[in-house]
Amino acid sequence: MAPKDIQQQTYEIIHCLFDQSPENSDKTSQDIETDCPDDDDDSFDPVIIADKLREVGDELDEQVIHQFKNALKSSSQMQVEAVFRKTAEMLCHTWMSERGEVAMEKHLLRATVMLGLYVKRNCPRMIPSIQGVMATFLNTRVTLWVSQQGGWKAEYVFLGTKPLTTPLPSCNVPSSNELLMLKKTHPFIFPLILPNGENKL
Known part of the structure; x- marks a missing residue:
């Protein structure tokens, strides 16, 4: 799938991730308006993918979240994006040192969702700003990687490591x-x- 289509899908996924309406769980991709081409896209469902991302980013790092919360409180509207990006990258580097076998983009994805879910639960007034920040950050940092995995619907996007598909030479x-x-x-x-x-x- 073309990166530009994945970028559009990312906006849809972030929208569903922050959707607080009770009927959200009953929605499907057909309920979401999209400008994406229909070809090779029939199995893409932003609601399902948003649910998977919640599972990926639902475990909070309390120490980092405390620093993130304090930084957000003292930040102006113009500084929110920089604070978010810096915190996500710090989390990514920490997790890379602990689990280097996992793709960096996987760590970035988890960190981004974790921070976004914290904002959703604790700083609802900032949701509109954070939605845009998250979509821009993910589209900048992981779009090519997601495309290489086969798109957001690819199972590896949500797994820790990619299985070896090429047999070792005898x-x-x-x-x-x-x-x-x-x-x-x-x-x-x-x-x-x-x-x-x-x-x-």
Whole structure:
């Protein structure tokens, strides 16, 4: 899917993430107006994806949230985006040091949703601003990655690591005679230890 289509979908997902109407759980993608092309998009449902993102970002880092809350309180409207971006990147770097095998974009996604959900629950007056900040941040930082995974509907977007799909090349262990021959033709490359542990040097 083209990145520009994913960017439009991101706005729809963020809208659903912050939708507080009780009937939100009954909505589907057909209830959301969109300018996206219909081709290859029939399985995209922003409501379902928003629910998955809630699960991804629902665990709060209390220490970081405390710093985030204090920074928001002392920030002007113009500074909110910078505070949000800085906090999300700080969370990402912390999690990368703990779980480097997980894609950086996955950490950024989780951090962004976590901070957004905190604002939704505790600073409702800031929701309109944070929605725009989140959509812009995600579209800037993870659009290409989401596209490479196959779009927002791809299951890997919400998983920790991508499974290895390319089989490793097979390795044939040389026989003792082959090792001896290699030793004779290349005597300075390596010490020769046969499979039975016998050193022939």
